[in-house]
Amino acid sequence: MEILAFGVHAEERPLIERAFRDHHEVRCLDVSLDRDTAPIAAGYEVVSTCVNAELDGRVLEVLVAGGTRMIAQRSTGFDNIDLHVAERLGMTVARVSSYSPYAVAEFAWALALAVNRRIVRAGIRTRDFDFRLGGLMGRDLYGRTAGVLGTGRIGEAFARIAHGFGMRLLGWDIAESRACMELGMKYVHKDRLLAESDLVSLHVPLMPETQHLIDADALKTMRDDAILVNTSPGGLIDTEALVAELREGRFSGVGLDVYEAEAGLFFADRSLEAVEDDTLARLVTFPNVLVTSHQAYYTEDALGQIVDTTVRNVLDYRAGRRSEHVLVAPS
Structure with a gap:
């Protein structure tokens, strides 16, 4: 399975690629996920997003129509995601509950x-x-x-x-x-x-x-x-x-x-x-x-923990497991 990761910074990309290397392929994009970029995700079952992604109901519907079933957000915050719509669409949404x-x-x-x-x-x-x-x-x-x-x-x-x-x-x-x-x-x-x-x-x-x-x-x-x-x-x-x-x-x-x-x-x-x-x-x-530009979390230590948790979230999704990081999962 290939995962599509949106909003990946240059220094973050090697961490993500290395973490997923033994599990799944990953394609990293520097653009954030929003209404204009959502069609790019067509054909990707799992999409990883950053905290500034726009995941309103319209975007979620475009993702589901393209085959996306899981969103792995690389942040603790999730107020950018319409969880009610995600639940209605039968999606799985996970975040990173904590890091450094x-x-x-x-x-x-x-x-x-x-x-x-x-x-x-x-x-x-x-x-x-x-x-x-x-x-x-x-x-x-x-x-x-x-x-x-x-x-x-x-x-x-x-x-x-x-x-x-x-x-x-x-x-x-x-x-x-x-x-x-x-x-x-x-x-x-x-x-x-x-x-x-x-x-x-x-x-x-x-x-x-x-x-x-x-x-x-x-x-x-x-x-x-x-x-x-x-x-x-x-x-x-x-x-x-x-x-x-x-x-x-x-x-x-x-x-x-x-x-x-x-x-x-x-x-x-x-x-x-x-x-x-x-x-x-x-x-x-x-x-x-x-x-400053939302960089408080941007250290090697915190990013490493965020990426590792994101990988575990994807592996849990594929195995049908549910952890404390899951916000929404199909009943």
Whole structure:
């Protein structure tokens, strides 16, 4: 059987090909799966997708009509897949339930440190041999408060690093983490966490109840000089509301590895195109904002785990087995 993998990055391709070598053939494409590219999958029983694939009902119907029966998504997130339609069509959908939490937690801290100490601005200046310090002042993190929204494996890893910096820890989640409490974390209401935290980092899955978790009211609750970091789904933040607050001169720094309307934008070169997304275009102009291209997971360790799990998901599908990674399977 040959598998068709969409949205494969150049550095990811050898990992995928090597992992499948002893099991199935795999064809890797750098284009993402959407309504325009779905017909390419005709004749492929198994299709592997990336997190920014557009798997709405129409795309799923095109896939099934072409013979696709299984989708192996190479991510933990799956809000891009219409699971109800997939179930109705009798498809199997699997994801990667978890991978290295350190990849994402460490990158969240890279964003936090970069915006706090104005690293990007400093690098641009020194490249032009401008060595002035004006506008580069940051703050010590020691003794300040880190608010962690979501204390699962990634949130815990983020909290451990914060503890290493000597920060006070506040947490918010539906379930309290014993490991985080052992670090001294105190669980509080979301509004209190936002009001008291110097640094707020999001580590929450995107669900209907968490859509725009950080909305206009939440942003107004935050301190004017706070740092906001998001390496979880972009839909957790109301971006238009964030832009409105930034226009008022609020927040010491904002680090975003995600964007709520990133599908069709991220993972592609848009440098020679007119920017049609006015919100994103405005967002990246603020000097205290750093936006990266959904790369927090992009380490050798995490990618290796993602690919290995994807291979196991395909092998389980072929063997009729069902694991914790399966989201939908024919009854």
